[in-house]
Structure formats: C-alpha cells, structure tokens
Amino acid sequence: MEKMKTLAEWKYTPAVSRLGYTRETLYVGLGNRDGDYRFEKRPVSDEMIDKFIGGRGFGLRLLWDAVKPETKWNDPENEIVISGGPICGITQYPGAGKCYSVFLSPLTEQTYNSNAGGYFAPFLKFSGFDAFELQGKADREVIVFVDGDNGTVQVLESNITEDKNAYAVTECLHEYFANDEKDRKNISVVSSGQAAAHSFWGCMNFSFYDPRRKVARLKQAGRGGGGTVLRDKGVLALVVKMSHVTGTSVGPANPDALSKLGGKLHKEIRDFDDVQCQMRTIGTAHLNEIMNDYDLLPVHNYKFGRHDDIGNIHSTEYKKRFAQGMPDGCWYGCSLSCAKATPPFKLTTGPWKGREVIVDGPEYETAAGLGSNVGIFDPEWTIEANFYADHYGIDTISLGTGTAFVCECYELGLINRENTGGLELKFGNKSDLMELIHRIAAGTDEFARIVSLGTRKMKKIFSEKYGADRKTMEDIAMEGQGLEASEYRCQESIAQWGGYFLTLKGPQHDEAWLIFMDMVNKQLPTYEDKAEALFYFPNFRLWFSLVGLCKLPWNDIEPEDNHTKYKGIEAAKVPEHVQNYVEIYNAVTGKNVVKEDLIAMSEKVYNFERIFNLRMGKGKRADHNCPNRGLGPVFEDEWNARPEYFDGKLKEAGIEPGGLSVREKIARLQTHRRGQWEQLVDKVYARRGWNRNGIPTLETVRRLGIDYPDVVELLEKNLKPEDSFA
Amino acid sequence: MIKVNGDELDWREGMTVQDVLDEKKFSFPLVSVWINGEPVQRRGEYAITPVPDGVEIEVIHMMSGG
Numbered sequence A: 001m002e003k004m005k006t007l008a009e010w011k012y013t014p015a016v017s018r019l020g021y022t023r024e025t026l027y028v029g030l031g032n033r034d035g036d037y038r039f040e041k042r043p044v045s046d047e048m049i050d051k052f053i054g055g056r057g058f059g060l061r062l063l064w065d066a067v068k069p070e071t072k073w074n075d076p077e078n079e080i081v082i083s084g085g086p087i088c089g090i091t092q093y094p095g096a097g098k099c100y101s102v103f104l105s106p107l108t109e110q111t112y113n114s115n116a117g118g119y120f121a122p123f124l125k126f127s128g129f130d131a132f133e134l135q136g137k138a139d140r141e142v143i144v145f146v147d148g149d150n151g152t153v154q155v156l157e158s159n160i161t162e163d164k165n166a167y168a169v170t171e172c173l174h175e176y177f178a179n180d181e182k183d184r185k186n187i188s189v190v191s192s193g194q195a196a197a198h199s200f201w202g203c204m205n206f207s208f209y210d211p212r213r214k215v216a217r218l219k220q221a222g223r224g225g226g227g228t229v230l231r232d233k234g235v236l237a238l239v240v241k242m243s244h245v246t247g248t249s250v251g252p253a254n255p256d257a258l259s260k261l262g263g264k265l266h267k268e269i270r271d272f273d274d275v276q277c278q279m280r281t282i283g284t285a286h287l288n289e290i291m292n293d294y295d296l297l298p299v300h301n302y303k304f305g306r307h308d309d310i311g312n313i314h315s316t317e318y319k320k321r322f323a324q325g326m327p328d329g330c331w332y333g334c335s336l337s338c339a340k341a342t343p344p345f346k347l348t349t350g351p352w353k354g355r356e357v358i359v360d361g362p363e364y365e366t367a368a369g370l371g372s373n374v375g376i377f378d379p380e381w382t383i384e385a386n387f388y389a390d391h392y393g394i395d396t397i398s399l400g401t402g403t404a405f406v407c408e409c410y411e412l413g414l415i416n417r418e419n420t421g422g423l424e425l426k427f428g429n430k431s432d433l434m435e436l437i438h439r440i441a442a443g444t445d446e447f448a449r450i451v452s453l454g455t456r457k458m459k460k461i462f463s464e465k466y467g468a469d470r471k472t473m474e475d476i477a478m479e480g481q482g483l484e485a486s487e488y489r490c491q492e493s494i495a496q497w498g499g500y501f502l503t504l505k506g507p508q509h510d511e512a513w514l515i516f517m518d519m520v521n522k523q524l525p526t527y528e529d530k531a532e533a534l535f536y537f538p539n540f541r542l543w544f545s546l547v548g549l550c551k552l553p554w555n556d557i558e559p560e561d562n563h564t565k566y567k568g569i570e571a572a573k574v575p576e577h578v579q580n581y582v583e584i585y586n587a588v589t590g591k592n593v594v595k596e597d598l599i600a601m602s603e604k605v606y607n608f609e610r611i612f613n614l615r616m617g618k619g620k621r622a623d624h625n626c627p628n629r630g631l632g633p634v635f636e637d638e639w640n641a642r643p644e645y646f647d648g649k650l651k652e653a654g655i656e657p658g659g660l661s662v663r664e665k666i667a668r669l670q671t672h673r674r675g676q677w678e679q680l681v682d683k684v685y686a687r688r689g690w691n692r693n694g695i696p697t698l699e700t701v702r703r704l705g706i707d708y709p710d711v712v713e714l715l716e717k718n719l720k721p722e723d724s725f726a
Numbered sequence B: 001m002i003k004v005n006g007d008e009l010d011w012r013e014g015m016t017v018q019d020v021l022d023e024k025k026f027s028f029p030l031v032s033v034w035i036n037g038e039p040v041q042r043r044g045e046y047a048i049t050p051v052p053d054g055v056e057i058e059v060i061h062m063m064s065g066g
C-alpha cells in the first residue's frame, strides 16, 4: 500500500501505567467536516477513579461531558469512548484484555456500551492512555493512528479505496503499520465494514494478530451500532501500535499475588474445562443443544424453544469445524481460550466467493441467531453468514433477531415478495436470506436498507409503507428500547423478563441471565427474590465492564468443589472466583477492597447510566417495553407445541382452561403475565432505589455519592410525588 | 415417587442420579445435585449414585450463558 498522507500529527510523552492507571486520556477531535483536527491529553482525577473506576464508567462520564440532552447519534458532538479499566492488560489471570466502547446509539437513541476483546485497550493503556475519546466528523475518510512506541498520534488520509470491509482493512493495516511479519502482533485495529455506512447495526471489529495462523483475528463490539457511529465520523479505522508488553505493564502493586491467582485458575481450567463447559474446544457454541433441551433455543423468531433438527447444529458439529489445539485467547494469558476459529473455509457466495478464509466463531449467539432463529440448521451456512456479517461490519445478534422478525412478517403475509425486492424470506430459505445479507451490505436495495435500520424502525416503516398490521408486529418483535434481543427464549422465566427488558440498554444478556435459577432451579419463588437477583447480578456483571475483565472465566469454569461447598444462589455467584477478583483488584491498584465494595462501585455507574438515559429523553418506565412474544405464546401454533404445559400454567394462575379455545387461552395467559410483569417492574425499581417511573431517587444518588448538581437538577425536574413508593 | 426441584417424578428400582438428570433432560454440565439436603460430592459419580425412593432432590444449575 502506498504511504498515507498525514493530515494532522501530535507528539506526546506516554505516561506510564501505575497501579492500573496512566491517569491520562486521549482526546481526538475530527472537527465538523472542516479538517479542524485536534488532540488533547486530559488528566484523570481521583474523583473520576473513585466514582467511575474505568472502562464503561470512564466512557459514560466522558460522554456525559461531551454531549447535550438534544445531541443525536450522528451529531458531531457524539463520541466513541474506548476504555479498558485498571485490570485491563494484566496477563497473569485469564480474560483481562476487554474494553468497553461507549457512544450514543443510532438504534436505541440513548447511551450504549459494547464490549470486545482483542489487543486494542491494553495497547492503548501501554501507549499512555486510560481512555480514547473520539469526537467530531472528518472531512474525508481517515485512519487515526496511535503510535505508543514513538509517542505520536496521527490522522491519516485513508488510501484504502477498494475493499472497505473489516477483514480486508484490518489485514492491510496490520501490514502497513508493522515493520515486518513479527511486528504485526504489536498492532491492533478497530474497524467496521461497508454495511455500517448505512445500517444501524454497524459493529466494531477489534483485532489481534494470530502469529500461528498468520492472520488478523477479529472480536466484535457488536451491539448498539458503534460501527455506524465510527463510519458516520468518517473513520475507516483506529489503529494502535505498542511493542513493549510485559506481565507488569499495568504497574501492579503486587505482581506476585497476580501470578499466584492466575496459576490457580489456569490449573482449574486445565483440570475441569473438559468436563464442564468445554470452552477451549467448542467455545460458547456448547450451548446449542443445551438451550434446545431446556426449550430456550430461539426457533423461528422465538416462537419455539426447540427443533427436531438440533442434531445438525449440535456443538459436536461445530467442534468438527473449529481448529483444535490452538491457544485461542483474545488477550495474552487467557487459557480459557474460547475464541474459536475455523480452518481455511471456502466461501460460496458474495464478493469473496471461492476464497478460503479463517472465520472467527460462530459463538453461541451467532449460531442461534443466524441459525435456529431464522430456521436454518446448517453450520456451513451459519459460518458463512458469520464471516460476511463481521466483514461487512454487521452485528450478528441484531442481524439474526431482526431477520427472524422479517421472516415471520413474510410468512404471516404482512410483507410480500414485491416489498422484499423479489426475495422469498421464509424461515430456512438459505439462498434468499444470504442474499439479504449481501444486499444489506451493499445498501442499494430499498428493502434491505429498511431492514438494516433495525426492528423498531422496521415496524414503523412496514406499517406505513406496506400496510403491515402494527399490532401484530408489536406482539412478535423481540426488541426492547430499540435493541434486538439476544438469543435466549425468556418466556417461561419471570426473572429473565427483567434480565432482558429491565436493563439499561435493551435485551442483551450481559446484565443477568437468570433462567436456570428461576425456571429450572426454582430458587427465586417470590418477586422480592427475583428483584434481589435483578439487583445483584446486573451490578456484579457491570463490575467487569469497569475494570477490563471478561465475564467468562467467572462462571463458565468453576472450582471443583463449588457445587458442593456452596448451596443455592451463593453457588451461582462462584464465591471463590469473586474473591479472586477482589484480590486481583487489590493487587493491581494497591487498594484494599472487600467483595461488597465491588457492588458498591457498580451501583454508582449503573445509576449514572440510567440517569444519563433520562437526560437523553429516555430512561423511564415507558421505555422498559416488553413485547408479548417475550411473555408467552402469541399464536396458536406456539401454544399447540406444548399444550399441556401451557394449560398447566393457566391452572397455576387460577384459570380453568377447559372450555376455552386456544385463542382465548392465549389471551388469558397474556393478560395474566402482563400483570406479573408490572409487579416485577415495581419490585425491581424499588430494590434499585428508583421510583415507580424507573427514575433513581435523590436518596439513591446521595447514598452513592453521584449527586452532582446537574444530576440533582435533572432528577428534581423528573421525580414526581405521585411516582414515589413511599 | 421422588421430588426433583419440587416436581414429582416416578421412582424405580436401581435409579441413579444420572437417570434423574436424563429423565428431566437436565443436560447442562454445571449442576450440583443435593439429595435430602446433602450434596453428591463428585460430578463423575452421578451414574453410580443411587436415588432412594421418597427423596427430595435439588438439581441446581449454575448460572451460565451470555
């Protein structure tokens, strides 16, 4: 590739990370399509560290200061803030290379935060920055390059003109910025793909170089449209280069303690992963048949929870297709190494037809979303769809769920072949569904463009443009707050209704996954129990996002005696791993926290994020929508798939099913469950210290120490006496 | 008759913990099994651990997923 033109350059002296922090953030302003590029090093205060910790917390705080209540996702003020957190970058303990990207989302029109592995965040920290703030819009297509080795940040005019998709761009930039083949591992690239130029499902691909396979691998911050924001800013890629990485680069207070804790977990993984979750051989795709067994696999837009063809997408089928025996960690030191990849895979469609590529994944979410949920039980198809989605920069989960919605609309006759540009979008139609993905990427076909704006917009446009029945679409569309649900069927677990639909950012599974605890183990019999779980787990899970950790080594591997030493909900918390995290945090930062402090750290940020959404005109009870499909059967075929089970549910509700038609039964069960939903909402809000309208109270923000004047002013405007629980 | 997570299940002679898991289609690997409040110590022994008639069994699935 020819040398890229430097549009702006800034030199700095990289700060060294001590106790997990460099105490400086990088601000890059792209101007307002006027070439006014700016760079700044911004200090990180003690207050910022105390209240917002790092990662997602830093992202939210910086974004709050950058935007106004009326800022839209595509305004220049919107930012993408990428930050790892204090633990991000250690190599002794598995799963410590994660970062969060925070931005205003085109899909949900409020804050979004999306996590990814790869080397970007650790390299950024070792280049001197706890966070990277990107604001403005470039006047041409640019690449922003942080050279941590030489202390320079550059805005370069991109000369990648032909293939602007993720694998092509990433490979090209690893080569361009590396001195030689060996140096490629010192580069990390964040890119999207051509779909992100018009789709709201644009994902961000974070790279790391795999020296054994000699390819750049991609991990996605998939959800919420971060890739769309990146492209809207005129940024083809962000690149960081850092050649000096050691086990002590974060400057930990007690490196020996880290080694000891890491050694313990590595041993657990070695000894028990094969009999527990098989993360090293299959990754998260081990869940396919398990979800099917428990009626949780989304089939045909979540109508059903299992399918006779499950054998075709059984994890053994994926295991055969993944390269084995490779250390597939997405950051140094992750021996859980779930980042599975295929051996060279020959593509059969699209612009790269006939090429052999290494495909990252599919992970469970993709295997289900671009599999059973669209009625396709063919791993080869799913692997190809996964490849193209990543390459084009499309979030595979929203694509799967959104496309499943389209298929159901098509089969119900709400839209037809004339509307779809000639595609027969029935469940299971592999060729036409693949063609839809290619059309979404191309952005030239009107129907594909509508689809790629997301399910919430589809409902509106399908009804206005094609006359599709809005009520039916509201019933069946599995979206909350504008975000498509991830790939679990939650109907039969009241707690999981909350785990999906009482979340900060929409039905993503990274707050609480309570289905087993609630539906199978029956450990949450009362609304108070469910509310407690919907307090603890979202806060505990949020803590990972503050410090730069991957969730998987917490509970996808557990100590051999966890299941006998602890009982009930305590066992699900995996207490020894929680203690590991307490000790790791202390060993890095030199602080002296206890396990209760982890929840206290998270609660501040959880509430701050909720208030941020209130500031953006959302964040109230009405925004916590839950579709009827999320609560139970909508159509007769769904009921008739498990008639005795659902009759039993009616009886439990005190309704005698005898004499009722299936339609009447569905209506009665839906009404009953809607009432249960409202009860759940009240209990959860009360437990979280919010009022009936889902707004944190003044007492809550004072208790948490986030009662900043602008926060208090906003709350005083929105808290109404009639919404109080008191 | 035995109880599994509160639901009744027919008991039969020679029944093991693994039989109970199979009948309930509890295929998730990270479970803990408690019989009348006592834990079955080793996951590898489910197939040889007998289930007496009349017991209450708890099969606790550790939260996973995501």
Ligand code: SF4
Pocket (backbone or CB within 6 Å): A094, A095, A096, A097, A117, A328, A329, A330, A331, A334, A335, A336, A337, A338, A339, A550, A551, A552, A553
């Ligand atoms: S468990 Fe998987 S996703 Fe998490 S850090 Fe390790 S390789 Fe990456």
